[in-house]
Amino acid sequence: MIESYLAWARGPLFVFSFSVLILGIVRLIVLTDISVVRLIYEASDKKLPVKALIAATLKWLFPFKQVPGQPKNRPWYSIVSILFHIGLILTPVFLGAHILLWKSGIGISWAAMPNNVEDVLALFTIAVGLVLIFGRVVNVFSRSLSKFQDFSLPPLLLVPFISGFLAMHPALDPVSYNLMMLFHVLSADLIFILIPFTKMSHFVLLPTSQLISELGWHFPADMGEKVAVALHKETERI
Amino acid sequence: MKSPYSYYVEPFELKDRARRFLDAFAAIIRHSNYGPVLDAYARMTAKCSRCSAACPIYLTTENVKDVPCWRSELVLRVYRRYFTLSGMLRTRLWGDFTLTDDYIDRLAEELYHCTACRRCKFFCPMGIDHGMITHIGRWTLAEIGIVPKALVVATREQLEGKTHNTSAIPLPALQDTCEFLEGEIMEKYNQPVKFPIDLEGAEMVFFPAVSDYLLEPETLMGNAAVMHATGGSWTIGSHYYDGIDYGLFYSDRMWGRIVKMEAAEVARLKARVVLIGECGHASRSAKVGIPNFLGPDAPPVINIMEYTLKMLEKGKLKLRPDTIKDRVTYHDPCNIARSGWIVDQPRDILKAICSDFVDMTPNGPLNYCCGGGSGTVSIDEIRKWRTGAGGKVKARQLKETGAKYVVAPCANCKKQLREVIEDNGLEGVEVVGLHDLVLKAIDFGTPQNKEGKEEK
Numbered sequence: 001m002i003e004s005y006l007a008w009a010r011g012p013l014f015v016f017s018f019s020v021l022i023l024g025i026v027r028l029i030v031l032t033d034i035s036v037v038r039l040i041y042e043a044s045d046k047k048l049p050v051k052a053l054i055a056a057t058l059k060w061l062f063p064f065k066q067v068p069g070q071p072k073n074r075p076w077y078s079i080v081s082i083l084f085h086i087g088l089i090l091t092p093v094f095l096g097a098h099i100l101l102w103k104s105g106i107g108i109s110w111a112a113m114p115n116n117v118e119d120v121l122a123l124f125t126i127a128v129g130l131v132l133i134f135g136r137v138v139n140v141f142s143r144s145l146s147k148f149q150d151f152s153l154p155p156l157l158l159v160p161f162i163s164g165f166l167a168m169h170p171a172l173d174p175v176s177y178n179l180m181m182l183f184h185v186l187s188a189d190l191i192f193i194l195i196p197f198t199k200m201s202h203f204v205l206l207p208t209s210q211l212i213s214e215l216g217w218h219f220p221a222d223m224g225e226k227v228a229v230a231l232h233k234e235t236e237r238i
Numbered sequence: 239m240k241s242p243y244s245y246y247v248e249p250f251e252l253k254d255r256a257r258r259f260l261d262a263f264a265a266i267i268r269h270s271n272y273g274p275v276l277d278a279y280a281r282m283t284a285k286c287s288r289c290s291a292a293c294p295i296y297l298t299t300e301n302v303k304d305v306p307c308w309r310s311e312l313v314l315r316v317y318r319r320y321f322t323l324s325g326m327l328r329t330r331l332w333g334d335f336t337l338t339d340d341y342i343d344r345l346a347e348e349l350y351h352c353t354a355c356r357r358c359k360f361f362c363p364m365g366i367d368h369g370m371i372t373h374i375g376r377w378t379l380a381e382i383g384i385v386p387k388a389l390v391v392a393t394r395e396q397l398e399g400k401t402h403n404t405s406a407i408p409l410p411a412l413q414d415t416c417e418f419l420e421g422e423i424m425e426k427y428n429q430p431v432k433f434p435i436d437l438e439g440a441e442m443v444f445f446p447a448v449s450d451y452l453l454e455p456e457t458l459m460g461n462a463a464v465m466h467a468t469g470g471s472w473t474i475g476s477h478y479y480d481g482i483d484y485g486l487f488y489s490d491r492m493w494g495r496i497v498k499m500e501a502a503e504v505a506r507l508k509a510r511v512v513l514i515g516e517c518g519h520a521s522r523s524a525k526v527g528i529p530n531f532l533g534p535d536a537p538p539v540i541n542i543m544e545y546t547l548k549m550l551e552k553g554k555l556k557l558r559p560d561t562i563k564d565r566v567t568y569h570d571p572c573n574i575a576r577s578g579w580i581v582d583q584p585r586d587i588l589k590a591i592c593s594d595f596v597d598m599t600p601n602g603p604l605n606y607c608c609g610g611g612s613g614t615v616s617i618d619e620i621r622k623w624r625t626g627a628g629g630k631v632k633a634r635q636l637k638e639t640g641a642k643y644v645v646a647p648c649a650n651c652k653k654q655l656r657e658v659i660e661d662n663g664l665e666g667v668e669v670v671g672l673h674d675l676v677l678k679a680i681d682f683g684t685p686q687n688k689e690g691k692e693e694k
Contacts, residue, residue: 038274039274043271044529045529045530057365060364060365070291070600073288073291077286141287142286145302147285150284199282199283201282202284202364206365208278209278209282209364209366213275213359213366213367213370215274216271216272217271219272219490220269221532221533223269223490224491225491227269227491230264230268230269237398238398
């Protein structure tokens with residue numbers, strides 16, 4: 001019974017969710033690029049501070065110590081968040097078992113990391129993830145800013161890590177291997193589907209965010225008149 | 239009608255507000271470049287609350303309503319609900335919030351609790367410009383008639399009034415003031431400094447904050463004296479002589495109309511350059527607005543501090559070192575410092591004339607807003623909020639420097655800082671313009687009038 005569910009989750013469901021992920025990312029990239037091109041085309045002043053934009057984009061990959069001595073800067077939150085991202089990306093991509101699946105599935109493979117590194121990295125990601133969730137919940141301002149998405153996504157991201165780790169360590173596994181794997185695969189499938197539609201899509205949008213922010217201040221010369229016409233205010237006195 | 243907000247408003251249409259708000263929002267999104275920006279922001283906000291550390295208002299009030307991200311969410315929520323596919327789907331499937339009159343009132347109040355200083359942009363890992371969101375939200379509100387009365391009345395006089403300036407100074411009064419200032423300089427410094435009016439073919443047309451003619455004679459005398467000492471080719475235009483642009487604070491439609499008047503005056507006088515006086519928002523409104531609203535043929539925009547430093551470096555302007563013995567600090571107006579445009583120029587000038595210059599921390603592009611940014615300084619009825627929530631952090635900064643003079647090359651910052659100093663009990667700190675001090679230090683090369691050198 002569980003075997004057939006598992007086969008379905010890692011077979012058709014995986015293909016579906018991974019396709020959603022890839023197509024969703026491609027859609028976002030295409031939409032963003034169209035936006036950027038359109039914004040530049042529409043902008044009356046096309047001179048952009050290119051160097052400053054590149055610098056800002058690169059700098060924000062490491063969002064700590066931006067402002068030395070700034071109160072309430074929460075540097076630990078930033079550092080933990082970076083570590084979480086590192087674990088989040090490296091672990092699934094360079095995990096030996098995953099690479100084997102890729103190889104048997106579509107015949108491509110790449111270097112895997114050693115088993116004990118995998119274990120450490122998985123535990124590490126779980127730990128920093130928990131710290132991050134804790135940071136959001138205990139900080140009254142983070143908490144009051146946060147919506148359902150902000151609370152629910154980090155725990156969801158940890159599910160495949162925890163279930164994957166337990167499945168690999170039968171001695172610790174409270175349920176059967178197959179059931180644990182089912183949790184693992186289903187949660188991963190769900191994440192793939194959600195990425196393009198939630199704030200997790202920020203990894204696609206981040207490279208252009210500084211540019212887009214700048215382009216907001218470069219606008220069509222006649223936008224005021226056009227807005228006036230659209231609102232029937234051409235002749236209205238102030 | 240009693241104002242429902244902490245600031246006065248003129249009577250506005252109450253019928254169908256939500257629909258008209260959305261119509262205006264839709265028109266703005268469609269015709270500006272803000273749409274894709276909002277779209278990216280609506281997807282990306284991570285709610286990490288790092289921006290709270292950036293906001294001087296939040297640092298004082300510690301109220302979640304003053305976290306930049308929280309405020310931006312008010313606008314982004316409307317965008318998500320009415321302008322994205324997922325928002326529409328969500329509403330059909332299980333309902334979502336609806337834009338109500340109460341929500342609009344909340345927006346109207348909260349968006350004027352942000353001084354749009356844009357400091358938080360530097361703290362956002364996602365690069366979100368919360369100041370821009372405030373800017374868009376305020377424009378939308380303005381299209382349904384919700385604007386602080388102080389801003390709209392001044393703009394009305396500037397665009398449709400007889401005097402064409404925000405302080406309603408008629409031309410004869412301006413001419414009188416200029417003559418009086420010329421006399422003052424003659425008396426104090428024995429120099430035939432001129433305020434040329436309508437000098438056709440001059441290189442630069444001068445647009446200070448027009449209130450300087452009423453409130454900051456020393457700054458203007460300093461500006462003119464620098465021009466005189468360096469042989470600068472400049473003029474004041476009699477048809478239009480105001481740099482102030484409240485459009486930047488509440489409506490891009492007005493912003494465009496105002497900068498077009500500046501450019502028209504430059505063209506009328508066959509000049510080449512827009513020269514902005516000591517004013518932060520006037521500088522930014524022209525620097526960003528003129529190339530955008532006028533297109534590729536727009537005249538270049540410079541700030542007078544850039545000019546003064548260039549002349550100092552070229553050796554055309556001679557300043558006597560150590561003229562100012564008291565401790566001096568410099569307040570960066572957000573509108574010129576945030577982009578990194580004018581940060582070092584005034585400091586270089588000050589270091590050339592002051593023996594004791596100290597900087598505040600933080601400064602430059604990361605400075606704290608004076609608390610009166612984005613036009614809030616002109617709204618007198620919110621002074622308590624401005625100098626309290628808005629100005630406490632700045633007051634602390636000023637106190638820490640122990641400076642006698644705080645140089646603020648911005649008409650709005652000057653007014654606000656004076657009120658901050660008064661309301662926060664910082665006695666003995668004097669707010670001056672940069673050229674007030676420059677004036678005292680210019681070496682005109684001719685013998686000085688001894689009596690005139692006495693400082694007041």
